Amino acid sequence: MLILRALLLCLLCTGAARAETLRDWVNALGEADAAEKRELLAKIAASGNEKTDAVFDAVSRGALYRDRRSNAVVLAERDGSSYQLRDVLSGEDLGTAGRRDVRRVAIDNSLRAELQSLQAIARLSSESVEQRADAIAAVLAAPTDAALKALAAREPLESDAALQDQIAIGLALQALSRGDAQNIMTALKTLRGRVDPTVRAALLALESRQELPQTVRDEASRLLLLAENRLLWLSRLESLFFGLSLGSVLLLSAVGLAITFGVMGVINMAHGELIMLGAYTTWVLQQWLPGQPGVALLLAIPFAFLVSAIVGLIIERGVIRFLYGRPLETLLATFGISLILQQAVRSIFSPLNRSVLTPEWLAGSWEITAGLSLTYNRMAILLFSLLVFAGLLTLMRYTRLGLQVRAVAQNRAMARALGVRSSRVDALTFALGSGVAGVAGVALSQLTNVGPNLGQSYIIDSFLVVVFGGVGNLWGTLVAAFSLGVANKVIEPLAGAVLAKIVLLVFLILFLQRRPQGLFPGTGREDSH
Amino acid sequence: MSASALFTGDRASGLTVTLLLGLAVVVPLLNLLLPQESMFALSSYSVSLLGKYLCYALLALALDLLWGYAGLLSLGHGAFFALGGYAMGMYLMRQIGSRGVYGDPELPDFMIFLDWQELPWYWLGFDSFPFAMAMALLIPGILALVFGWLAFRSRVGGVYFSIMTQAMTFALMLAFFRNEMGFGGNNGLTDFKDVLGFDLQSDAVRCGLFVVTALTLLGSYLACRKMLTTRFGSVIIALRDGESRVRFLGYSVASYKLVVFVISAMLAGLAGALYVPQVGIINPGEFAPLNSIEIAIWVAVGGRGTLHGAMLGAVIIAAAETLLTAQLPELWLFALGALFLLVTLFLPRGFAGLLGGRHDD
Numbered sequence: 001m002l003i004l005r006a007l008l009l010c011l012l013c014t015g016a017a018r019a020e021t022l023r024d025w026v027n028a029l030g031e032a033d034a035a036e037k038r039e040l041l042a043k044i045a046a047s048g049n050e051k052t053d054a055v056f057d058a059v060s061r062g063a064l065y066r067d068r069r070s071n072a073v074v075l076a077e078r079d080g081s082s083y084q085l086r087d088v089l090s091g092e093d094l095g096t097a098g099r100r101d102v103r104r105v106a107i108d109n110s111l112r113a114e115l116q117s118l119q120a121i122a123r124l125s126s127e128s129v130e131q132r133a134d135a136i137a138a139v140l141a142a143p144t145d146a147a148l149k150a151l152a153a154r155e156p157l158e159s160d161a162a163l164q165d166q167i168a169i170g171l172a173l174q175a176l177s178r179g180d181a182q183n184i185m186t187a188l189k190t191l192r193g194r195v196d197p198t199v200r201a202a203l204l205a206l207e208s209r210q211e212l213p214q215t216v217r218d219e220a221s222r223l224l225l226l227a228e229n230r231l232l233w234l235s236r237l238e239s240l241f242f243g244l245s246l247g248s249v250l251l252l253s254a255v256g257l258a259i260t261f262g263v264m265g266v267i268n269m270a271h272g273e274l275i276m277l278g279a280y281t282t283w284v285l286q287q288w289l290p291g292q293p294g295v296a297l298l299l300a301i302p303f304a305f306l307v308s309a310i311v312g313l314i315i316e317r318g319v320i321r322f323l324y325g326r327p328l329e330t331l332l333a334t335f336g337i338s339l340i341l342q343q344a345v346r347s348i349f350s351p352l353n354r355s356v357l358t359p360e361w362l363a364g365s366w367e368i369t370a371g372l373s374l375t376y377n378r379m380a381i382l383l384f385s386l387l388v389f390a391g392l393l394t395l396m397r398y399t400r401l402g403l404q405v406r407a408v409a410q411n412r413a414m415a416r417a418l419g420v421r422s423s424r425v426d427a428l429t430f431a432l433g434s435g436v437a438g439v440a441g442v443a444l445s446q447l448t449n450v451g452p453n454l455g456q457s458y459i460i461d462s463f464l465v466v467v468f469g470g471v472g473n474l475w476g477t478l479v480a481a482f483s484l485g486v487a488n489k490v491i492e493p494l495a496g497a498v499l500a501k502i503v504l505l506v507f508l509i510l511f512l513q514r515r516p517q518g519l520f521p522g523t524g525r526e527d528s529h
Numbered sequence: 530m531s532a533s534a535l536f537t538g539d540r541a542s543g544l545t546v547t548l549l550l551g552l553a554v555v556v557p558l559l560n561l562l563l564p565q566e567s568m569f570a571l572s573s574y575s576v577s578l579l580g581k582y583l584c585y586a587l588l589a590l591a592l593d594l595l596w597g598y599a600g601l602l603s604l605g606h607g608a609f610f611a612l613g614g615y616a617m618g619m620y621l622m623r624q625i626g627s628r629g630v631y632g633d634p635e636l637p638d639f640m641i642f643l644d645w646q647e648l649p650w651y652w653l654g655f656d657s658f659p660f661a662m663a664m665a666l667l668i669p670g671i672l673a674l675v676f677g678w679l680a681f682r683s684r685v686g687g688v689y690f691s692i693m694t695q696a697m698t699f700a701l702m703l704a705f706f707r708n709e710m711g712f713g714g715n716n717g718l719t720d721f722k723d724v725l726g727f728d729l730q731s732d733a734v735r736c737g738l739f740v741v742t743a744l745t746l747l748g749s750y751l752a753c754r755k756m757l758t759t760r761f762g763s764v765i766i767a768l769r770d771g772e773s774r775v776r777f778l779g780y781s782v783a784s785y786k787l788v789v790f791v792i793s794a795m796l797a798g799l800a801g802a803l804y805v806p807q808v809g810i811i812n813p814g815e816f817a818p819l820n821s822i823e824i825a826i827w828v829a830v831g832g833r834g835t836l837h838g839a840m841l842g843a844v845i846i847a848a849a850e851t852l853l854t855a856q857l858p859e860l861w862l863f864a865l866g867a868l869f870l871l872v873t874l875f876l877p878r879g880f881a882g883l884l885g886g887r888h889d890d
Contacts, residue, residue, distance in 0.1 A: 267688050322874060327688040328602050329873040332829060335822055336869020343862035460699050460818065463692050498703050505700035509693050513679040516689055 022047055026055060026088055030066030030073045034108050041111070045121040046150055051089045053126065056119040058088060060112070065102040067094075076102055117142055121150040129160055136163060140170040148174055169194060176202050181216050188219050195231045195369070200224065234372045239489045245378040247485025248385035249447065251478060252440035253458040254465035255389055258477040259433030260312075262466050263396075263409050266320055266430065267331040270338035271462060272455025273345075274312060274434045278304035278441020279450040280345060283354045294359030297442065304438035311341075312434020316427050324426075338455065346452040353449035362446065381443045388439060393474055395432075405429045409472065464508050470518030480519060484508075541881075542754060545837040546747065552579070553743035557736035573732045577807045578851065580739040584804035585847045586840035587746045589827045591796035593839035594753055596828060598762070599789045600769030601686065605694030606797050607821035608701050609669035611811065613798030615705075616668060618718035618811040619652060620661030621729075625722050638720070639713045649711045658725055665802035666795045673794030674787065681783035681790075686772075695818050702816030717812025724806050735807070742803045746840070749796055753836055756792075765789055826865070829872050832881025842879060 025040050025047075032040055041059070044052050058064045058075050065076040067085065074094055076083040083102050085094040107115070116138065123135035139147045152171055158164040168190055175187035184206070191199050206212070206220040253275055260268045268274075282300040289296045315337055323330045358377060365375040396402035404425045407415040416422050441454075448454065465484060469476030484504060491500040512518070556576060563570040571579075588610050596602045627634040631641040635648060654660045676697060680690055708714035727734045756762050764785055767775050776782045805811045814820075823846075831842020846868070853861040876883060 267692075319870060319874065328691065329877070331602075331688065331691060332822070332825060332869050333873040336826075336866040336873070339862045339866035339869065343859070343866065346862075347859055456819075460692075460696055464696060467689065467692060498707055502700050502704050505696050505703075509676075509696055509700075510679065512689065512693060513683050513685055516683055516685045 022051065023089060027071070027073050029064065029105050030071065030103075034111060037105075037107070038111055038114070041115075041118050042146060045118040046153075047122075052122040053119070054091070055088055056115065056122055059105070059107060060115050060119070062104065062107070064088070064105040066105060067097060068101050068103060069097070073105060074102075114144070117144050117147050121147050124150060124154045125157070129163070132158070132160070132163055133166070136166055136170065140174070143174055169196065169199065173198065173202050176206055181213050184212070184216055185219065188216075188223060192223060193226060193230060195227045195234065200227055203227070234369070238372055239493065240486060241374055241378075243486030243489035244482060245382055245485070246488055247482035248378075248382040249444065250461060250465050250485055251385045251389060251481035252381070252443050253437070254462040254469075254477055254481055255385075255392060255474070256433040256436035256440060257462045257466050258469070258474055259392070259436065260430055261463070262472045262474070262477065263405060264426065264429055264433070265327070265409075265471075266324075267327050267334065268315075268320075268430075268433075269331055269335040269459060270315065270341060270455075271434075271437055272457070272459035273338045273341040274308040274437035274455070275441040275444060275458055276345065276450075276452070276455040277308050277311060277341070278438030279356065279445040279454055280349060280354070280441070281307045281438065282442050282445045283349075283356050283450055286357055293357035294361060297359055297362075297446075300442045300445075301439055304442045305435040306438075308438025308441070309431040309435030312437075313427060313431040315434070316430035320430065321423070321426065338459075342452045342455070349452075351452055353451035356445040356450050358446055377446045381446065384443050388436065389474070389478055392436060396474065401425075401428060401432075464505070467512055468508055468518055470520035473518075473520045476518060476520035541835070541837045542750075545750060545840070549743050549747040549750070552583075553740045553747075556739055556743075560732060560736055573735050576732075576735050576739050580735070580742045580807040581804060582844045582847045583739070583742045583746050584800045584807070585824075585827065585843040587742075587749060587800035587803070588797055588824055589831065589839040589843035590746070590749060590753060590836055591793045591800065592824050593828045593831075593833055593836055594796070595789055595793040596825065597833035597835070597839065598757060598769060599765045599786060600772075601786060601790065602691045602825060603694045603790070603793070604691045604818065604821045604825065605698040606793070606824050607818075608694075608698035608816055609673065609794040609797035610801040610804070610820075610824075611701070611705075611813075611815035612669045612672065613665040613801030614805040614811040614815060615712060615718070615801075616655070616661050616665035616798070617802040617805040618721075619655040619712075620658060621721040621724060621806060622718050623652075623656040624724065625720065628722055629720070637713070637718075639708075639716065640711070643708055645711075652711070662802065665798050669794040669798030669801075670791050673791045677787045677790040678783075681786045684783075695821065698816050698821050699818050702813050702818075705813035705816060713812070715813065717810060717814075718805075719810040719812075721806065721809055729806060729809070738803070738807050742807070745799065745803060749799070750836055750840070761785070761788075823865075826869055826872070828879075830868060830876075830879050832879030832883075835879075835881040838879055838881030841881070845880070 022044065025044050029037060029040055041056075044055055055064075063075055063077065065074055065083065065085075066072070067074050073088060075086045075088050075091075076097070077086075078084075079096070082096045082098055085097055085102075086092065087094055120135045120138035123131050124139070126132050126135065136151070139151050148171065151167055155164060155167045155171065158167060172187035172190040175183045176191075179187065191203070203220045203224045207217055207224065209217070253272075256274070257268065257271050260266050260271065278300075281304040282297060285296040285300045285303060286293050289299075315334070319333050319337065320330060323333060362377040362380055365373045366379070367373040396405065404415070404420050405428075407418070407420055408422045408425045408429075412422055415425075444454070444458075448457075465480045466477055468484065469478070469480030488500050488504055491503055494500075495503060556571060556579060559569055559571040560573060560576050565572075588606065591609075592603065592606050595606075622637045625637065629638040629641075631638055633641050636645060640648070655664070676694075680686075680693065685693065704710055705712055705717075706715055712718065721729055723729050724734070724738075727737070729735075757765070764775065764780055768780075768782060768785060772782060775785075801811075801815075824843075827843040827846050828839040829842070830846060831840065832838030846865075849864070850861060853864060872879060
């Protein structure tokens, strides 16, 4: 207890002492000559007190005056023929003074030039992170010995990890261009594994500096090679992520089809429009809940499922049920439905694209290191697609409905004989697949424009994913979606986006002609009618 | 089965022949001889429009041969049509010569725009009309041959064949949208001046193109009819109705399918080649999957498995589209969608079935 109290006292003392010294230095400015002023300002800058900013502000505005009556240095604003005085550090009102009572603390030009750098040093210990970041950038942009020294002193004190990192890199880069061989070697250790363009440029410059010893230059080229290598890996990781992200989009858009087409054998060309309805549901909910895009987005998941499931139910009861066993007719009829849905949306919501807002918690990206950042919305959709897939898989495997669906798919007559109401199962299965399409629409609304043509852009891809994976096999759909997504993003840098898509389409066409059952042939309902 | 259909279809076929011949004679007369003010006079615009419908009828004929008789629904026939159209378009492009905006005697305008220095190799030869016409038939034919060979050899059929042909036309659409392909990218080929030295804008040439289209359609119709009466035709129809039986009887199913597919693709290419000079443009939009599905609905509405029905369906729907998109553009997609539903649900034999003609199903 005693120790604690002593410590507290001690802290108070130093705090008071520091405030006093700062005030002393400020007051000393009034009588100092040019050289002394420079020294005083440097001391003020290095003091680390957050009040220093006000002092520098006043100095650079020329608002610092010496009050001849008290010999204190104060902030003075001219007000008619008199001056309004305020305390520099606390801003407390000190009354007025006549013109002859005060004298401006003049600053010569060479000192003025240094002011900015001094102020930057002062701001290194500012409270606000942004101001500190600006100060670090300012110090590194015009590095003086004093500023770099202050920066080096600041490094261990900096609480923000990113800024501390920035300081370390900045100091190391300074050391590369100014230091001797010994300093450079130390700095190179800090820069090991960094891939920022500035670091690579500095390393490149170092490599060609003939006056340095060979070992230093060799070390620089080694680090450069390391950085290039790392960069290559990072870009590979990034395209892997983009591929997985595209795969998740494909999975979402295809997984509903894996139920309706894969398990039931119904060619539903309106599947894309069911996705579109889900996306529009999100938009409508966001209009109903203005200012709460996040809540609306979460609410949209069950709502979109319901909307698309109901529309799907109507389609199945109204049209598809009459066409079982006639796949080509089903194709044409559902295509007609897709045209009607598209035009309906166009008439109701206008043909223009609607923009669905991204809630704050999905905006932005996760910077893993320089050169690799993943956007939150894509990560969320990747996760979401896996959740939807897992949910569907569980439903098919462990629920009564799932069991009935599989039973009807494998042998309709036997299932009926055992008391399964196959026509009801058909309707529910189709509604389930349609509802999942609606949920996919909610996710896709975060990535693309929501318009009447949204569905069309996914329908061909979705069918190919399901067929590639093997009809009637949910796992096949998963593998197909992710492998196509990753393959697309791997080919893209080599051939361009459009050509990558063409190459994949041609590959798929050829693959399916060699292996029409897809990757993982499953048990569909092809011949149960 | 096929024989009975052809006999009962005789009246319809006689009507079709008369109608097409009549059109080939009457339309030019109404356009060229009657003064513009006359109420029976046809404007040149209408002549080209009618010519366009007949091209669609030829396209529907091609698909009906494949779908209605061999039971293979291709959702990529728009691609064969467009390829034929591009071959014709390339010939017409080369005929522009130095009359383009940039006045280059060798390169089409869009290549100058893209700063290309010389004609790509695949454009060589397209200044010759016979070569271009041969390509309009051969390129769709070869594509169908390769695609069909791969598909039929591994017994891809039914819905899978449909989805894959759709993917094929989708891939081609993406490819033709690229400027680097050298086919005018997004804008396609247009600004044609003349064909075989005749001005494309003149009334006489428009009428001439119409007559050629009508006669080509007539010839193709008769040739298809003839083909279906032969033993080859019987095998094709048998294939549709019982593929396994035909296979067990010792026929090479894949080869028969392949031949029909190639013939059908070449007919579609021919339709495309006739279409382009009459509408004056060909662009990648023709490859859009929607276009190909529309062809299927022409055939379904008209009545698949009857050649004249398919042709009629194409003309009726295309005419309805022209009317509706001009008057009530909002309604067109509703109407088309409803048509898809009604025909598949209630009119499995299309209009031809409705009109009482027997059908060889």
